[in-house]
Amino acid sequence: MIIDCHGHYTTAPKGLQTFRDAQLARLDDPARAPVPGDVRITDDEIRDSLEKAQLKLQRERGTDVTIFSPRASAMAHHVGDAGVSLDWARRCNDLIHRVCNLYPDNFVGVCQLPQSPGVPPSNCIEELERCVNDLGFVGCNLNPDPSGGHWTAPPLTDRYWYPFYEKMVELDVPAMVHVSSSCNPNFHATGAHYINADTTAFMQFLTADLFKDFPSLRFVIPHGGGAVPYHWGRYRGLAQDMKRPPLDELVRDNVFFDTCVYHLPGIELLLKVVPLDNVLFGSEMVGAVRGIDPETGHYFDDTKRYLDAVEWLSDSDRRTIFEGNARKVYPRINRGR
C-alpha cells in the first residue's frame, strides 16, 4: 500500500468558496451579508472534483491512500477572529469528512484548526477532539504562524502550545507543521513562507527540550523539511556547537519529513542524509506546483517517480517510506485498514 501523507482539497467545489466569501463579506458589513447556514455542495460535485484530479492522479501514479486535509493556503488564520476561524475550520473539516465517507479506501482525514492570532491554541482542542473522535480523522495541520507572515506567536517549543500538545498525545495524533497564506508582501506563500516555516520549526525543535516533555509527540515537517536536509551539515554542526543531541537522536521518534521535493537530485539528497525511518512519502498533490516538468515530461509533483528512480533503496526501504512510516506516525490509519 502506498500512503501519500500530504494532500489538500485544493479542488473543492465552488460552494465552499461561496460560503467563505459570504463569511468574509460579513466581516466588512455584518448587517448586509449573513453567513449562509450550510456549505451547499452535492455529493456529485464532490465526486466530480476528485475524480478528475486527486483520484485520477492516484490511479495514474499508482498510489493508494491520501492523508487529506483542507486547502492549507485557504486556512488564513489571520483573517477575522477565533469565531470566524472556528466556523471556517468546521465547514472545511466536515467537507473532508464527506470526501472520506465517499471514498473510504482513498482518503483519510486530517483537520484544519481554528487558530487565530493571539488566541492560545487550547481553543483548538475541541475541534481536534471532534475531528478525531467523531469524524475518524488521524491528525491535524498546526500553523506555527497564525498571523500569516508576521510571526507573532511564540515558538512551537513554548509552553503556550502545551495544552494542545497534551491533547495530541492523548489522542495519539501527529501534527503537520503547515502555515497558510502570507499577508506579508515579503513572503510568497508557497515559494517562501511555506519553506521558511518548515526550516524555522526544525530549528525551534533543535534548540529546546520539547520532546523530553512530550516523548510521544510527533510532527511532520512538510516540503521535504524546508531547507533542512540541504543544510544537514550546518544543522549537525549547530547542534554540536550548542551541545544539543545529534540530529538522528533529535528527530528519531518525533520529527518526520515528507517527500514533497520536486526533482530527483533533491529527493536523493533527502534520502541520503535523513534517516529513512523519518521520511514519509508525500506529494502535496494537487498543490503548489501543477505543471509538467519539461525536463522529464512528468508532473513536478509526481514524487513517487523520483523515489522509484533511486536505485539504492531496497524493497524494505520503500515499504518503510511508502507505508510503514505513515502507519507509525499516524497510527489511527491502522484502524480498519
Next chain:
Amino acid sequence: MIIDCHGHYTTAPKGLQTFRDAQLARLDDPARAPVPGDVRITDDEIRDSLEKAQLKLQRERGTDVTIFSPRASAMAHHVGDAGVSLDWARRCNDLIHRVCNLYPDNFVGVCQLPQSPGVPPSNCIEELERCVNDLGFVGCNLNPDPSGGHWTAPPLTDRYWYPFYEKMVELDVPAMVHVSSSCNPNFHATGAHYINADTTAFMQFLTADLFKDFPSLRFVIPHGGGAVPYHWGRYRGLAQDMKRPPLDELVRDNVFFDTCVYHLPGIELLLKVVPLDNVLFGSEMVGAVRGIDPETGHYFDDTKRYLDAVEWLSDSDRRTIFEGNARKVYPRINRGR
C-alpha cells in the same frame, strides 16, 4: 587563485565590542555614557585576531583571498536609529579597511550599511560611496530585513530600494543579501533567519522584473541559496506556472549562490542543479558553525574540501567557482590583483 567570497570579521579584538557597548549604553541613558570617540584597537591586536583564525585557516585550507566584511550578526540594524547604525557601520567598515591594509594579499573589503527600520535605503548611499571610492571596497552586505525578524521593509524588488541599486550599478559593486541577528524569538539567527532570508530573497527576485530595470545589478545569495537548490524543481515549477522566465535565465547575470553548505551531499546538489557560472566559492569562515564534523574529521565550514571531493568537476569548472565567478561578480577585485 582561490577567492572566498564570504568571510566576516567575527574575531575582531574586544575594542570593537567596547565601543558598541558604550554606544548601546548611551541609548539607554544619554547623560551617563558618552560614546568614546574611537575604536581603540592596535595593529598588533588586529594581526593577532587574524593570524590565529582566518589567516591560519586560509593557509591550512589552501585559499588565498577572502572577501571580508564586518560580523553580520552584529550589524543589528534594528537597534537604535539610523544615526546609531551609521556610527556603528563606519567603525566596523574602518576596521575592515585596516585589516585590508595590513594584509592586502589576503583580504578585500565589503561594507556594512547604515540601514535602519523604516528608513529608506538611500541613506546608505554615502557610506557605500565612501567604502568603495575611499577605502577600496568591492561590495556591500544588504539586509532585506533591518527589523531583525519582523520583516517590515518592502520586498527587495520594490522601488523603495531603487535609489540604492542605482548607486550599486554606477559603482559596479554587488550586494550579498545578508540579514543580521533576529529579535523575533521564532527565528534562530544562523539556523533559521539567515536561511529563510536567502530563500525569501530568491522568491522575490523570481516574481518581479527587477533585473529588467537593472540588467547589471548583481546579488549573491549566501548560505548556498538557502533552501533554493534543494527545491530547484519546486522553483522551476513555480516559475513555469507563473509564466516567469526559466530559472537559468532569471539568475544568469544577476543572482549568484555561494558554497556555504556544510556537507558533501549538499554541495553536490548545489553543483548539479545551479549553473556553475552562478556559484561562488565561500565558506562563511569563521562563522556560524565552528566545530569539526566527527563524520569527516574536518571543520564543517571547510567547504573547499567538499568541492575538491566532487570528482566530476573539471579543472575549468573549479577555476570558475574558485576564482572566475568572484572576479566577474566583484569586478573591482581585479584592480591590482
